[in-house]
Each structure stands twice: as C-alpha cells, then as structure tokens.
Amino acid sequence: MKRIFITATNTNIGKTYTTKLLLEEFAFRGIRVGAIKPIETGVASFPLDAQEILTSLKRLNNEFKDIKIDDIAPITYKLPAAPFVASGNAPLDLKLLDDAVEKIEKLCDLLIIEGAGGLYTPIDKDFMMIDLISHFGASALLVTHCSLGCINDTLLSKKALDDKNIKYTVAFNCRENDNDFAITSKDYFLKSNLDVLKVGENIKEICDILLEI
Ligand code: GTP
Ligand code: MG
Numbered sequence: 001m002k003r004i005f006i007t008a009t010n011t012n013i014g015k016t017y018t019t020k021l022l023l024e025e026f027a028f029r030g031i032r033v034g035a036i037k038p039i040e041t042g043v044a045s046f047p048l049d050a051q052e053i054l055t056s057l058k059r060l061n062n063e064f065k066d067i068k069i070d071d072i073a074p075i076t077y078k079l080p081a082a083p084f085v086a087s088g089n090a091p092l093d094l095k096l097l098d099d100a101v102e103k104i105e106k107l108c109d110l111l112i113i114e115g116a117g118g119l120y121t122p123i124d125k126d127f128m129m130i131d132l133i134s135h136f137g138a139s140a141l142l143v144t145h146c147s148l149g150c151i152n153d154t155l156l157s158k159k160a161l162d163d164k165n166i167k168y169t170v171a172f173n174c175r176e177n178d179n180d181f182a183i184t185s186k187d188y189f190l191k192s193n194l195d196v197l198k199v200g201e202n203i204k205e206i207c208d209i210l211l212e213i
Contacts, residue, residue: 003138014173034108042080084122146174
C-alpha cells in the first residue's frame with residue numbers, strides 16, 4: 001500500500017486540484033486508486049473537497065460505487081478555520097481517522113490523503129497537520145504557488161518536512177496570471193537544485209517521483 005499525503009504552502013493553493021490530476025494519471029497507469037480528506041472545515045452543508053474527490057473516484061475505480069461522502073470526509077466542521085479552532089479546541093480522534101483509512105484502503109493500492117491548510121495548521125492542542133503525515137507513514141507532495149513570495153513559502157515548508165524526516169517532492173501550481181514567475185523565482189529554485197515541476201504540465205513526472213519515494 002502506497003500512501004501519498006497532499007499538502008501545500010497554504011490553503012487554496014491547489015491541493016484538491018492536484019489530487020484530482022494525480023488520481024487520473026495513476027488510474028490511467030492501471031493503479032487501483034483511492035483518496036480521503038480526513039478533516040475538512042468550512043463545511044456548510046456538504047464537504048465540497050471530498051465531493052470532488054469522490055466524483056473522480058467513482059469514475060476511476062468501480063470499487064468506490066457504494067462509498068459515501070462521510071467515508072471520504074470522516075471529520076468535518078462548519079467554521080472555515082484551522083481544525084483546532086473550528087472544532088472548538090476538541091481533541092483529535094485519531095482512531096476515527098485510522099478506521100476511515102482502513103475502510104478506504106480495502107478498495108485501493110494507492111491512497112491519496114488530502115490535508116487541510118498547510119503543514120502547521122493546528123488540528124488539536126498538540127497535533128499539527130504535519131504530524132498526520134508521520135502518523136499515516138505517508139510520503140508527501142508539497143504543492144506550492146508561483147506568485148511573489150513562493151521562495152519563502154516553499155523553503156519554510158521544505159524545512160518543516162526535512163526536520164520531520166518526511167519523504168517528499170515539490171510541485172508548482174502556477175496560475176494564469178503568474179507571468180513573473182520565470183523572472184522572479186524560477187532561477188532561484190533551479191540554482192538551488194530544486195526541479196521546477198508544474199502540476200499542469202508535468203503531472204507524469206510528478207507521479208513517477210511519487211511512486212519512487
Ligand atoms: P483547501 O483544501 O481549501 O485548503 O484548498 P486547496 O489547496 O485544495 O485548493 P484548490 O485545489 O481547491 O484550489 C483553490 C481554487 O483554485 C479552486 O477553485 C480551484 O478550482 C482553483 N484552481 C486550483 N488550481 C488551479 C489552476 O491551476 N488553474 C485554475 N484556473 N484554477 C485553479
Ligand atoms: Mg482542497
């Protein structure tokens with residue numbers, strides 16, 4: 001069983017967008033794919049990330065036909081905030097997440113786990129999102145952005161992953177208006193020996209690396 005945790009430098013960077021592209025590519029290669037969004041906040045009536053993921057899964061893996069949204073999104077909160085805040089400071093129920101993962105893993109050989117927010121998004125008093133990666137024994141994909149500030153944001157998240165000895169690779173989710181990336185940031189990454197692989201253009205290479213690490 002391969003577990004890949006999708007994290008990002010912040011919320012709204014493109015974790016769900018990237019998750020869906022990865023599911024497509026892995027499924028295209030004949031891999032039985034699965035995915036879960038263990039904790040989703042900002043859920044008014046329905047967990048939208050989990051819904052997007054489940055729609056993809058039902059198309060890509062027949063074994064998900066009877067899987068319900070609660071199976072993909074086992075913990076949800078209404079407030080659009082970090083889980084620790086949104087839960088009213090409740091302690092994390094890890095057993096609930098372990099059981100949810102166990103159920104989904106019966107249906108797949110590769111599990112994608114989408115985090116919430118970034119690596120130091122607090123889940124409870126002493127558990128951060130990054131700790132969930134270690135708990136699940138997953139390797140990670142750090143999705144970063146291409147706007148000004150991406151060097152600082154990317155290096156901070158890389159350092160956090162390095163410090164916890166988590167295996168990971170980085171993917172850039174550049175948007176249409178990120179025209180300055182080549183001028184302001186790209187060369188820095190290349191000179192620092194960090195390949196600039198883009199989610200939109202290099203999903204195959206990103207999948208290759210994720211299967212190796
Ligand atoms: P949270 O899970 O809420 O923390 O966000 P996220 O990191 O999963 O971001 P998500 O993938 O939901 O992307 C945020 C918004 O930007 C969504 O509306 C996406 O459809 C949109 N989006 C993400 N990536 C791209 C992209 O490359 N191009 C365009 N046009 N839209 C994108
Ligand atoms: Mg998302």
